Amino acid sequence: MISPAPRSPSAHLAGESSLFLPNGSRVFSIDAETFAALDALLSSGDENAIEQRLRDLGVDVPPLIDDVPVSSPPLRALSLAVAQKCNLGCTYCYAQQGDFGGAAKNMPLDVAMRAVTLLFDDVAAGERVNLSFLGGEPLVNRAVIRAATVRACELAEERGARVTFSITTNGTLLTEDDGEFFERYAFAVTLSIDGIGATHDALRPFKGGAGTYERLMKNAAPLLAKQRASQVSARVTVTPRNLDLQTTLDELIALGFHSVGFSPMLASPTASGELDDAALETMLEQMIACGETFERRLMNGERYPFANIVNALRELHKGTHRPYPCGAGAGYLGVSADGALAACHRFVNDDAGAMGTVAAIDRAKQNAWLDERHVHRQQPCDRCWARYLCGGGCHHEVLARGRTACDYVRGWLHYAIGAYARLLDARPEWFAVT
């Protein structure tokens, strides 16, 4: 049994016969003899011998990612913190129950409009941008969401560009009319749901303490029934109190969610709900169990929208390799209610990710950030085989708490590489659909 632990920055073995090369995120299938020889070589830690062996195998190529950071990238996505306030009191919330540690406020319409204008500043015909709405709870400020959406569509039409929309909501304020609006504008709607019934209620109560699950599900039902152009997905933040992932996954899929994804709680302003090593290990076991269910279902030709494995397999198939974990601070920026730009929605009101205002991106700050956050400048990423898949981990979590989940991330990717090899051979047609 091969361990996911990092033995070389140049190569990794997974599954029964998979060789993963970080340079280009390339996946090869190798025979048992080569697999065993590489396994011994990786255990020896002799980096020169490993690299020589890769040359002998004919799979060495010049480094595809260099040390040069992305510089002044074109803006392709914005998230608007349309409401820095929330009606829920989730203790682990990165936004500190919605207000990001400041005064509760809504984004004024003119700020939203300036943000939309900024998003289209450099967009050419045929290009695609994304506008997302977050909070706090964004539906507290419904009118601004709708006005900004309509304006973005007008600008997209003027430019011959495409715009897609997304919103992440706690669902308690959702109306049927919202559902129609989201369907009309083909929103990707993400509902934050942390479990079924009481499990969810304990983690995501109203500020007064009452549960929200029943309200959320009642509100979500019409949207789930309506989704055609729109997609309604569930996002589960995993804490030590909701680690029964398989049950949650099956129930939410049965309810008709377009996809269901899990995200570990790694850094909370109050430390509440953070997963420790033991809990992360449990979560990994659960994730792999869910992944194995996905494999069985796919083998049977069934749809089983477990977002984490679907995304991992798609990215592995493409061979995604990148020096950053996401587009934060690059093509994607967050906008606070008062119009300040931040590296992403989590950095609202946080100087660590400040990048100007909706009037203009502060390119000097942005480029300094991109320079600083390049995975080649992160430790101990330079020794890890997963560095171009994970990109060094969520900036916000890493800056708040350090790299506490590397074993979890590697364990998951290690499993995913094995699953990729199994499924690619058995279900090649699934990968042909993009």
Next chain:
Amino acid sequence: MKLTPKNQTAKQLLHRAEGNPPSTLPDSAIANCYPGLEFDFRNVWRRIFVGIVMHEADSYVVGVEDARYASLQGCRILKVDGNDMTTILRGPRVANGPTVELAVPANPDAAWFMEWSNSLSRVLHKAGSTVTCEFTAQPSDIQRRPDWPDTQTVELEIRRFFEPDSPVIARALVDPGDLTQSLCSPWQNDYRECACYYWASSRPDYVDVGTSSKGLSAGFNWMDHDRSLDTPVDERVYLPDPRPRTPTDPTWITYDQLFQEWQTVLQFIVGGKDQG
């Protein structure tokens, strides 16, 4: 040993099309900067603007595919979306001399066209949209400087470089055969034409080299007919191929011989030495 590329990046970087020899892999390519032996990548720029065809390495409009742009035939492109496509050559004419414009009779403007890949990098993100392009008003056989006064301005659409969501070069950019036209012909003319370790990179040049009694290296030009390992090292002389070439001089392997008798005139050189 069995190794099979599985995902897209593994296949792209180690892709060997069925029937293709190993020399078609990028890492075994016989090439220097361009045009190369496998394909001439410069040709992807020829149709970068919808409606006209450019020279692959020059500012010259070689063809017009849309009658609206008929006036551009034979003209020189000067600017795209405000960015200069040419520059002025400047430098010293003699060592330690002053920096001057390096005009010559064949290029009185000292104008020099910049490589497409560099000069268009600032506007490629506008692919799919229309940009303002400035050309010389009249056809011109010579390069023109970026501030050339007599110009015409047209709006041209920049083609997308890749097929959507794909690393494949856009079909509209290259017609069948485009990428393999204008190749070097290293097995013919260029085998002699490009001397001294330049091209082809795997071609020998200075052979049968030994150390002379003066402690200097001595050997032969590989294109020199009259060479033998029996010649004492002190008597071996490297005869530079004179320029301009003398196509029929019997001292060297001639172009005709390279075309028609390469099997006999070219010898195997192993470890830098003639193998008889």
